[in-house]
Amino acid sequence: MQNIALDIRDRARGRGARVAMRHKSDGRWLEITYAELDATVERIAAGLVRLGVAPGDRVALFAPNMPAWTLCDLAVLSVGAVTVPVYVTCTAEQVAAVVEDSGASVLIAGTPQEAVTAAGAAAGRILILCEGVVPAQTPGAIALTALAAAAIEPGTAAELRRREAAASDDDLATIIYTSGTTGDPKGVRLTHANFRCQFASLDRRFVFGPDDHSLCFLPLSHVYERAWSYYVYLTGARNSFVADPKQVVAYLAEVRPTAMVSAPRLYEKVHTAVHEKIDHAPRLRRTLFHWAVRTGGAYQAADRGRRAGPVLKLRHAVADRLVLRKIRDLMGGPKTVLSAGGAPLSSDIENFFLAADLLICQGYGLTETAPMITCNAPAACRFGTVGRPIDGVEVRISDEGEILVRGPNVTAGYHNRPAETAAALRDGWLHTGDVGHLDADGYLVVTDRIKDLIVTSTGKKVAPQRIETLVGGDHFIDQLAVVGDRRQYVSALVVPAFEALKAWAQEKRIVFRDHEDLIGKPEVVQLMEERIRSRSQQLAPFETIRKFTLLARQFTQQTGEITPTLKVRRKVIAERYRHFIDRMYN
Known part of the structure; x- marks a missing residue:
């Protein structure tokens, strides 16, 4: 059986001018048809073969959500190689660790920003830049446009057909490094068959087809959006890319997608x-x-x-x-x-x-x-x-x-x-x-x-995620981290939703200088106490948040406090905020 990329391309050839992808550039929506998708992937695949990429070779893909992400991914898979996605939020050290551990011989950077971040990791490897001017820090980078523009020689075309004939669903498709809430990220090895087996269930459970339109805004480096996007192309629907997830609400109103994960x-x-x-x-x-x-x-x-x-x-x-x-x-x-x-x-x-x-x-x-x-x-x-x-x-x-x-x-x-x-x-x-x-x-x-379960000093087992979901759903709360392992009771670090809180404070004529000043106001502390209490009614007494500390800034990926998928890294938070936590128990 063909692998996923070849299956998508085979179906694309029968869809011609139907739109497969849309992305915004300089305020205008640009479209890529299914015929263009197949032709572009063919040219990139030919370029990879010319560069010496062999079946089983690993190719790291370090780019934001953009059509080139998917086009390069499909090209890598088309030549029998293995895609290694890297989150754009990764530091230079994290990129280097993934590239080194996976053994990637080629690194594809989305923009000059990613190319600069990956400069150290790319040393001694082939670096391809999807868009923008090659930065001075990576003078040997190859522009994707140049790679895809070269004519496909008969020998290269024959090699592509040979690899297509040899492709199997059992081939390794990707190595995805988990975002790691409890330790170093591990590379998960997934075959084409691992992905494909879920698509029949989607067919049976949802009514989704060629007339649908999906919004692609979760990171394609994450398996969730990537697998869903494969399904979008297999069904002949179209995908609109959101490069900046912070703009997703505005894009929803503009694009009006019929589907999204x-x-x-x-x-x-x-x-x-x-x-x-x-x-x-x-x-x-x-x-x-x-x-x-x-x-x-x-x-x-x-x-x-x-x-x-x-x-x-x-x-x-x-x-x-x-x-x-x-x-x-x-x-x-x-x-x-x-x-x-x-x-x-x-x-x-x-x-x-x-x-x-x-x-x-x-x-x-x-x-x-x-x-x-x-x-x-x-x-x-x-x-x-x-x-x-x-x-x-x-x-x-x-x-x-x-x-x-x-x-x-x-x-x-x-x-x-x-x-x-x-x-x-x-x-x-x-x-x-x-x-x-x-x-x-x-x-x-x-x-x-299992590793997140809190066991209090009285022996009660507490699931912090449940509390964070219930209490954190309040519109005055932006982020919440529950603590209390081996302590007498449950407490929490709370980041308020500052836009809502500032509007409330102004309405109450509470004067404040900044976030730090605002969270120290007795009226604000009382408000948050009332909100937490009102959201805790479904909790058992031993699960209830007894004390809390308000924080003036968000947990971020840059500080290592949350993962690229926005999960709390509890060990990091417990260490970084130890002083605040200890104070809630003294």
């Missing part, structure tokens, strides 16, 4: 923005908003309106026209696929969007499973869970409560890490390191990472 952070931001605006609206408008959301919830609870009576239908039509449609417009209109993964999403946010007829289907996956293990679907969605296992994948819970996975999506192991491979793959099952349970109908509930 996302981390919970986007939904939390939109939810917060809406509630910030409503909190400062006149009383009548606030009342109307909350009535409309309640009405939307009641309508959806009536079998998504199918069992709604005439009065509820009329009320819903009014609520939709006045309020709910505007919420959908913030998200770019109706959706055929709206997914969340990578972290838990609070039920408050799920219900809020459902009231506006935006069903967010949570799923669960890992880099080690390419990534899908389970997912909810429009016809079978249970809030508070991450859905049922996809076709061909088995999930069971160990005696210790760990989630175990077996199936064709599971990696064969970690690159150059035999000990870690043996520890993760035991008795034919992948040990995920996550704690959870299956309900009576086979829906999976994920509690937390």
Whole structure:
């Protein structure tokens, strides 16, 4: 069977002028058709062959989301080589570590900025620059445009056809380095078959096809967006690229995609923005908003309106026209696929969007499973869970409560890490390191990472992610890190949502100089205490946040406090904020 890249290209040739990709340049949307996708990938692949890239060679790809990312990835796979994605947020040292560990012989940089960062890692290797002027620090870099512009010699064309004939789904497709919340990143080895096995489940669970339009804004270096984008091209839909994730809300309104995969952070931001605006609206408008959301919830609870009576239908039509449609417009209109993964999403946010007829289907996956293990679907969605296992994948819970996975999506192991491979793959099952349970109908509930579980000094086990999801869903809270391991009670480091907090403070006529001054105001501390208490009602007494410390700045990737997928690095935070943490227990 052909590998994924060759399958995408084979289908592309039958789609001609249909748009495959869109990206914005100098304020204009530029389009790449499926015919152009295939032809460009062919030229880049020929250039890689001329450079001596052989089947099995590793090619590091260090670029932001852009068409060239996917075009280069497909070209690498087309020649039988292996793509090694690198997050654009990585430092020069981190890039060098990935390139060295993977044994990459070629490094592709997206822009001059990435080329400069990767200059040290590229020493002694071939460096290709996707766009922009070759910087002085990397004078030997090859421009991708020049590589792709060269004529394809008959011998090179024959070599490409030979490699295509030899391609197999069992070939290694990629080595993806995990973002590493607990230790050094490990290179996960995934074959084409690992990716491909999940696409049939997507076909069965979602109605998605050539007329759909996806927004690509999660990092393509992460397996979630990359696997989804493969599916977009296999179905003949189109993908619009967002180079700067901070602009995604603006892009939603402009692009109006019918589908996208996302981390919970986007939904939390939109939810917060809406509630910030409503909190400062006149009383009548606030009342109307909350009535409309309640009405939307009641309508959806009536079998998504199918069992709604005439009065509820009329009320819903009014609520939709006045309020709910505007919420959908913030998200770019109706959706055929709206997914969340990578972290838990609070039920408050799920219900809020459902009231506006935006069903967010949570799923669960890992880099080690390419990534899908389970997912909810429009016809079978249970809030508070991450859905049922996809076709061909088995999930069971160990005696210790760990989630175990077996199936064709599971990696064969970690690159150059035999000990870690043996520890993760035991008795034919992948040990995920996550704690959870299956309900009576086979829906999976994920509690937390085993290594993240807090055990208090009284012996109580606390899952910090659950608390962070519940309490962190408040629109006055931006980030939250729960602490308390081997301590008497649970505490938290809290980064306020400063835009909302500053608006509240100004409304209350509280004078402040800066963030540091603001979080020290007694009124602010009291407000945050009330918000945390109100969000903690579903928690057991031993899970409740007893004390908290407000922080004046965000946790960032640059400081190593969160991963590229926005997960908290607890060990780093525990060490860096030890003084604040100790003070909450003294």
